[in-house]
Every structure is written in structure tokens, then in C-alpha cells.
Amino acid sequence: MNPLINSLHPYPFQKLAELLEGITPNPEKPLIKLTIGEPQHDAPQVALDALSENILGVNKYPGTKGELSLRSSISNWAVKRFKLNSLDPETEILPVSGTREALFAITQTLVGGKEQPLIVSPNPFYQIYEGAGILAGAERHFLPCDSNAGYKIDYQAVSDDIWQRCEIVFVCSPNNPAGTVTTLEEYDFLLKKAEQFNFTIVADECYSEIYFDEPPLGLLEACKLLGNSSYKHCLIFQSLSKRSNLPGLRSGFVAGDASLLKPFLLYRTYQGCAMPAHHQATSIAAWNDEAHVEQNRAIYARKFESVLSILSPVLDVKKPEAGFYLWPKVDMTDEEFCTSLYQEEAVLVLPGSYLGRVVNGENPGSKHVRMALVAEEQECLEAAKRIKAFLQRRQA
Incomplete structure (x- = not known):
């Protein structure tokens, strides 16, 4: 064992x-x-209708990369939502069976390139960050998200010795449980550190569509504003569970740096977690509908x-x-x-x-x-x- x-x-x-x-x-x-x-x-009726109309998709094995029609619908949604110039459905998007399994799997993919690998996580946190790090053999470095700082994380308090060992920094924005949102200034700092020390910013954004005033800033949106057109060192994780009240569908996507998604696709090919065809059709209907x-x-x-x-x-x-x-x-x-x-x-x-x-x-x-x-x-x-x-x- x-x-x-x-x-x-x-x-x-x-x-x-x-x-x-x-x-x-x-x-x-x-x-x-x-x-x-x-x-x-x-759950939205448009998604339920698509699910029932495509149930015969169970007759075929799905591809790990997902259908181009699904990746295109995700691209269209993300470009509009985050005001991006582009998001390539072929190289910069990968459908996943919910963010939970994808956050775990990306950690196994990315950790191991440095001696004494380490992941940086908010504290409190979504427990998958920690469990994925443990099973990848990485040390965990926790950053307090408490009332003393208005439930914001002080990334600038992290020493360069920690960034040197870091392979992943988990950013949960909007934050679970505090509900705070990562700012452009904070992303600017993290992107500069990622470039300097070669680690990946993994942004868990599954709560991004439940807001009360302005839409929360996304990591890829920050990349565009800061001139990182290739989304280097950056991956976002999105889900239909919260956005569309479809937690049982297990549908989401990872998007961003194509050089990171290529090995992640290889990992997932062996992991065996392709999204069923009828779930893909349902997901297309959900991503295409904003009402x-x-x-x-x-x-x-x-x-x-x-x-x-x-x-x-x-x-x-x-x-x-x-x-x-x-x-x-x-x-x-x-x-x-x-x-x-x-x-x-x-x-x-x-x-x-x-x-x-x-x-x-x-x-x-x-x-x-x-x-x-x-x-x-x-x-x-x-x-x-x-x-x-x-x-x-x-x-x-």
C-alpha cells in the first residue's frame, strides 16, 4: 500500500x-x-433536455480530450466572460469530470520537477489541495486567510526560499470559505514570482458565477490585462456544479497554458476519466445558456x-x-x-x-x-x- x-x-x-x-x-x-x-x-431545463436527448451517447467510448464542439462552447463562454482575445479549443482547454478530480490529477502531473517539492495553499482551504499534495509527495506551505487581514492572503509575506521550492500555488477565488476575491495586484505579484521561480498558479474558480455586484476577476482575465497572452504558468479550473446547479453531472474544464495542458492530457489518458458523450452534450447546452x-x-x-x-x-x-x-x-x-x-x-x-x-x-x-x-x-x-x-x- x-x-x-x-x-x-x-x-x-x-x-x-x-x-x-x-x-x-x-x-x-x-x-x-x-x-x-x-x-x-x-437544474436548468435546457441542460436536462440535452441530457435526455443524448442518452444514447452511452453506446460509445468518449475521448479523453472531449469533443471539439464542447471545447468550442467552453472557449466561447470563457472568452466572453473574461474578456479574452482568444482561448484555443485545441490546445488551451481540456474538459474534466468536475474540478475535484482535476485538481487532484493536476497535482500529480505537475509535482516532482524540483528537489523537496512544495505546494502553497490558503488556510482554511478546500481539502483536495492538501490531499493531492500529500499523495504527490509535496510539502504543504499554508498561508493564513483570517480576520486579521480581512480574510485576504498576504502573498508578499512568502519568502523566496519558499517560492524556489514551490511547484503549485493554489488560489481559490472566490475563496471557499471566506468569499474574498483575488485582485489584479495580487495576480501581478504571483505571475512575476511564477516567472522567476517556475511554478504554476492553479486557480480554483468554481464559485466565479455566484456574485452580487461586479463579476469577479479571473486568472486568465488578469493574464490578458498584464500582457501574458499565452497564459504562461497559469491554469484555471471551472465547473458547472455551482454555476448551473449540476453537481451530479461532474462536468468542468481546465484552461490556460498549452504547455501544461499537453502533459496533463497524457496523464488523463492513462488515468481513464473521459467525460461521457451525453454529459458533454449536456455541458454544451449549459455553457451556451446564460439566462x-x-x-x-x-x-x-x-x-x-x-x-x-x-x-x-x-x-x-x-x-x-x-x-x-x-x-x-x-x-x-x-x-x-x-x-x-x-x-x-x-x-x-x-x-x-x-x-x-x-x-x-x-x-x-x-x-x-x-x-x-x-x-x-x-x-x-x-x-x-x-x-x-x-x-x-x-x-x-
Whole structure:
């Protein structure tokens, strides 16, 4: 057995299950889960129609690279969304079966060219960054994303010794869980360091289409603005899960530096993870339609406005720049908040410390909880009212 498997940490939801073992939620109230970032809005009809009309695609083996029609629809969407001059469907785009497997696989592809390889990750973070790094044999260097800096990452605090060893820097923008967005100035700094020290910027952008004001800046968009027309050292990871409420479709794409996507395609050819033909047809329909995305954003905007009007007077919480999470700071341990709220109000949230790691004696996720506002509006409002009642009892 690969001995590195024993270095993997329990997944946050496994830790949550262990925390709640033997604890019963209030039986007088239906349980409301705000834990998993799984969109529960209706999937777009245009995608469902395409899926049913192309179901006979199961009769054929799909190609790892995906159909040109899919790559072209992705290119058209990305060029328009990020105001790009071009994005070559042949060399700069690769469809993937969701960003989760692709983020893991790209790490196995890219890590290993340097002695004592290292990946740089935000802290708290999406757990795949860490697990992929562990199994690739890379050391992890965590950068705090905490309230002290407004939940922004200070990349300039990283020493050149770290950048020298770095092979991947994971950028999650919009950030999970804090909802902050990486700026052009921050990307400019990272691009200069990537050029100097030869590492890859891997931008996880799966929340980019859930925003409230201006569309969040994307990495490829930053490349264009900064004169990096070939997207050198840069890859973006996009998904239909959040944008189009299609988490079960497992469809997304990687785009950017053609010199990185060529070996990644070779890796994936051996990995055996080609997207089924009927999923590709469904994805084309979803990427080609923007109306359902606009409707989806409007639903989230209403939910955040309503929920925050209830919670803001009793909780240290702010509207994120983008994404569908609230990341409030609490006045007790995050595990105590979670278990007490579960027992008293039958509302389940995720302890923030489960998403982070202790560095220099501190876990930047501690005394925070993550709330995913993915359920229907009335259920989210009911959860907010229960959380408010829970907090008011403690503040009385």
C-alpha cells in the first residue's frame, strides 16, 4: 500500500459525523443542513433536455480530450466572460469530470520537477489541495486567510526560499470559505514570482458565477490585462456544479497554458476519466445558456439579503464578495457552536477549524463556522431565525 495514504487527514464531514455521534438534534424541528456546498436549486431545463436527448451517447467510448464542439462552447463562454482575445479549443482547454478530480490529477502531473517539492495553499482551504499534495509527495506551505487581514492572503509575506521550492500555488477565488476575491495586484505579484521561480498558479474558480455586484476577476482575465497572452504558468479550473446547479453531472474544464495542458492530457489518458458523450452534450447546452445563470444569481442575492438582515444584529458576519457561503466569527469554540445549535435548533453548520490546519500554534478557521446558503430560500430563512434565537438566548 502507498504509505502516503496514512498521512491523509480525515475529511471535514467525517470529523463532523464523529463530533455529532451520540448527539440528537431537537426532535421538535426538522433538521436543516447548512454544511455541504451542494447547490439545491433546480437544474436548468435546457441542460436536462440535452441530457435526455443524448442518452444514447452511452453506446460509445468518449475521448479523453472531449469533443471539439464542447471545447468550442467552453472557449466561447470563457472568452466572453473574461474578456479574452482568444482561448484555443485545441490546445488551451481540456474538459474534466468536475474540478475535484482535476485538481487532484493536476497535482500529480505537475509535482516532482524540483528537489523537496512544495505546494502553497490558503488556510482554511478546500481539502483536495492538501490531499493531492500529500499523495504527490509535496510539502504543504499554508498561508493564513483570517480576520486579521480581512480574510485576504498576504502573498508578499512568502519568502523566496519558499517560492524556489514551490511547484503549485493554489488560489481559490472566490475563496471557499471566506468569499474574498483575488485582485489584479495580487495576480501581478504571483505571475512575476511564477516567472522567476517556475511554478504554476492553479486557480480554483468554481464559485466565479455566484456574485452580487461586479463579476469577479479571473486568472486568465488578469493574464490578458498584464500582457501574458499565452497564459504562461497559469491554469484555471471551472465547473458547472455551482454555476448551473449540476453537481451530479461532474462536468468542468481546465484552461490556460498549452504547455501544461499537453502533459496533463497524457496523464488523463492513462488515468481513464473521459467525460461521457451525453454529459458533454449536456455541458454544451449549459455553457451556451446564460439566462439560467442570471436567474440563479438573483435567487442567491435575495437569500443573502434576507438571511443577513436576520443574522447581522446578533452575529459577526458579513456579505461575501462572491460565492454562497457565510463565514461568521463566533464567541465560543466552533465545535461548541455547532453541537449546541444542532441540539437546540436542529440546524447543522460546519466547524471552521475542520477546514484549516494549525500553523505556528493557530488555526485560522477556529472560532468560525461555515454556512452554505444552498437550500431553497424559505429553508435558509428558517435556519437564520433559529440561529438568531439560539444566539439571543446566550446573549440574554
